[in-house]
Amino acid sequence: MRCSGPRTRRKAWRRSSRSGRAIGRDTDMARVGFIGLGNMGGGMAANLAKAGHDVRAFDLSAEALAKAEAAGCLPVASAAEACDGAEAIVTMLPAGTHVAQVYTESVFGAAPPSAILIDCSTIDVATARQVAEAAQAKGLAAVDAPVSGGIAAAAAGTLTFMVGGTPAAFDRAQPYLATMGKAVIHAGTNGAGQAAKICNNMILGSTMVATCEAFALAAKLGLEAQAFYDIASVSSGQSWSMTSYCPMPGVGPDTPADHDYQGGFATALMLKDLRLAVAAAEDAGAPVPMGAKARELYEALADAGEGGRDFSAMLPFLASRQAR
Numbered sequence: 001m002r003c004s005g006p007r008t009r010r011k012a013w014r015r016s017s018r019s020g021r022a023i024g025r026d027t028d029m030a031r032v033g034f035i036g037l038g039n040m041g042g043g044m045a046a047n048l049a050k051a052g053h054d055v056r057a058f059d060l061s062a063e064a065l066a067k068a069e070a071a072g073c074l075p076v077a078s079a080a081e082a083c084d085g086a087e088a089i090v091t092m093l094p095a096g097t098h099v100a101q102v103y104t105e106s107v108f109g110a111a112p113p114s115a116i117l118i119d120c121s122t123i124d125v126a127t128a129r130q131v132a133e134a135a136q137a138k139g140l141a142a143v144d145a146p147v148s149g150g151i152a153a154a155a156a157g158t159l160t161f162m163v164g165g166t167p168a169a170f171d172r173a174q175p176y177l178a179t180m181g182k183a184v185i186h187a188g189t190n191g192a193g194q195a196a197k198i199c200n201n202m203i204l205g206s207t208m209v210a211t212c213e214a215f216a217l218a219a220k221l222g223l224e225a226q227a228f229y230d231i232a233s234v235s236s237g238q239s240w241s242m243t244s245y246c247p248m249p250g251v252g253p254d255t256p257a258d259h260d261y262q263g264g265f266a267t268a269l270m271l272k273d274l275r276l277a278v279a280a281a282e283d284a285g286a287p288v289p290m291g292a293k294a295r296e297l298y299e300a301l302a303d304a305g306e307g308g309r310d311f312s313a314m315l316p317f318l319a320s321r322q323a324r
């Protein structure tokens with residue numbers, strides 16, 4: 001029989017947002033260790049707590065810990081403490097070095113043998129495979145489960161998870177991931193989730209650049225942005241970058257372009273994903289000329305001081321480089 005999910009009857013401890021006192025209550029839940037409560041992890045941990053799980057949360061940032069506490073998690077003093085007695089351990093950290101360090105220094109020593117390790121960070125395929133192998137050598141089951149969807153989807157519990165690991169490990173991780181997302185897809189063996197993530201984002205980076213340069217050229221040729229959108233969004237130039245995340249302000253759905261390119265998916269994160277994709281392609285001997293060009297352009301955008309703005313800020317950047 002396939003795994004039925006993380007259901008353990010146990011007492012949960014939450015803090016009252018009014019009194020700050022710990023309140024105990026009985027409910028069906030699992031104890032979940034959550035490490036990395038940033039833009040994405042904060043919302044994800046909150047959704048696990050909202051679903052009734054007993055979330056032991058850790059981050060290096062006191063501010064992130066305070067937000068997690070207000071969202072119903074129990075803040076703890078270390079990553080090892082978050083793992084103590086946990087049935088599932090979720091990590092949502094910036095990059096592969098952080099994941100390898102947290103796993104080696106804290107998770108492997110503190111996780112119960114029955115725990116399922118779920119890394120949701122976007123990291124390189126090689127590190128994802130190394131930490132999974134190290135986990136398996138210690139008798140622990142691990143999956144890589146990077147996400148598609150930004151901060152809003154993390155908060156709303158509508159992420160898409162692409163999961164690498166054995167079928168048995170996938171079945172154990174699935175109920176926790178389903179609490180935080182709208183789709184949980186088994187991509188293959190360990191590392192396959194990360195492979196899917198970087199290939200997907202290589203398409204996204206390339207189509208965003210293409211959409212931005214088309215809008216900039218259209219303007220230069222005297223074409224109204226709205227007219228171009230109306231045509232391209234129902235023609236063969238259509239893509240997610242055009243119709244769901246239009247980089248031209250005032251056109252299409254409400255996007256970061258309508259908010260001076262604030263919020264959304266930071267240029268620095270897109271650059272990180274494109275670097276991972278191009279490095280993986282080099283290792284594999286696979287030509288990715290479009291992905292490499294997109295990486296080069298996002299490097300230029302980040303070098304221009306735009307690393308913190310949404311990645312659709314490629315449009316004003318390209319427009320500013322046009323000959324007058």
Ligand code: NAD
Pocket residue numbers: 035036037038039040041058059060061064079092093094095098102120121122123147148149150151264265266269272
């Ligand atoms: P973030 O920088 O906001 O959060 C990372 C958190 O990890 C920070 O709060 C930091 O203090 C914490 N941290 C770092 N080292 C730690 C350690 N040793 N122990 C405990 N905590 C530690 O980043 P984010 O935007 O939440 O992204 C997290 C991951 O999700 C990244 O891998 C990113 O590529 C991926 N991702 C982000 C988005 C997005 O839109 N932001 C979308 C999809 C995927």
